[in-house]
Amino acid sequence: MKADHLTKGDKVGIISPSTPAPVKFPERFKRGKAYLESMGLDLVEGCCTHKEQSYRSSTIRDRAEEINEFIRDPEIKAIISTIGGMNSNALLPYIDYKTLKKHPKIMMGYSDVTALLLGIYQKTGLHTFYGPAVVPSFGEYPEMLKSGADYVKNELFAEKKAPYTLEVPDKWTEELIDWHSQDRAKTMVTNEGWKCVRSGKASGKLIGGNLNAMFGFIGTAYFPDLNDAILFIEDSFKDMATEERLFSMLKLHGVFDQIQGLIIGKHEHFDDLGSPFTQEDLLLEVIGDRSFPILENVDIGHTFPSHVFPIGIKVELDADNGDIVFTEKGVH
The missing domain is CATH 3.40.50.10740 (Murein tetrapeptidase LD-carboxypeptidase, N-terminal domain)
Structure with a gap:
């Protein structure tokens, strides 16, 4: 609808x-x-x-x-x-x-x-x-x-007609400036681009949001069916230990057995706690032997600029080429 x-x-x-x-x-x-x-x-x-x-x-x-x-x-x-x-x-x-x-x-x-x-x-x-x-x-x-x-x-405003491939912004920022005293624009840095974590192509309905927020209602009657979904997740100011808990939450709810692909947004001010492994390593460890494509470092969520993701639309994910294609609009 x-x-x-x-x-x-x-x-x-x-x-x-x-x-x-x-x-x-x-x-x-x-x-x-x-x-x-x-x-x-x-x-x-x-x-x-x-x-x-x-x-x-x-x-x-x-x-x-x-x-x-x-x-x-x-x-x-x-x-x-x-x-x-x-x-x-x-x-x-x-x-x-x-x-x-x-x-x-x-x-x-x-x-x-x-x-x-x-x-x-x-x-x-x-x-x-x-x-x-x-x-x-x-x-x-x-x-x-x-x-x-x-x-x-x-x-x-439906100014772009589907299907179309999302652009990767040239620059982005996560700089923190006190909102009460801010007197300059945030410093933008070069965008390293969207990174393939696991290769492959997939299509499905786009569903997701903030991973920490999902913790508050996953498994209830208000959480969507993720069968055949392209799941997107993003977070802000979390650390490696918290992410292990949240990634594991998804696994325990059977999410990784249902989805066709995974999109991970840029994590605003992530703390790795000095871990001898990366967040990418942790994710793959938790997921295990599932084979769906994964694309990370995508501009969605708490960093700027951020794409708008219409929940429920059909999308195509090409992790190898770093492409996300919206094949339909979220509005009439």
């Missing part, structure tokens, strides 16, 4: 399903809104936008209702998250999937919002979008990277 693509003048709802980013980073939030408005969108702030309860914006019910209000509003064409956090999985039992299935609309976010994106896809069949959030991405200083904005236009 697909929503209609965005056009200038469309109304977009802004949600805060976890961290109260608009309260904690008001200038960056203001800048993110301004950038989205410069794309021709009419923004509507959700009821939790200016609320704060320590690590979360509001109660579980309030955060779910913020989303449901936009789902039930026929004028809202898309819903975009302000940021990630830790607790979007708590909202899954309270989302109005029935109405969303009748009136599909675009849902986009990343990191912790993985729970909502995959939960909605599982319950409704609606293609959701793993992509930029208002505060960290659209609110970048002095403005969002042009390539990142182009990726959004390609997918949400």
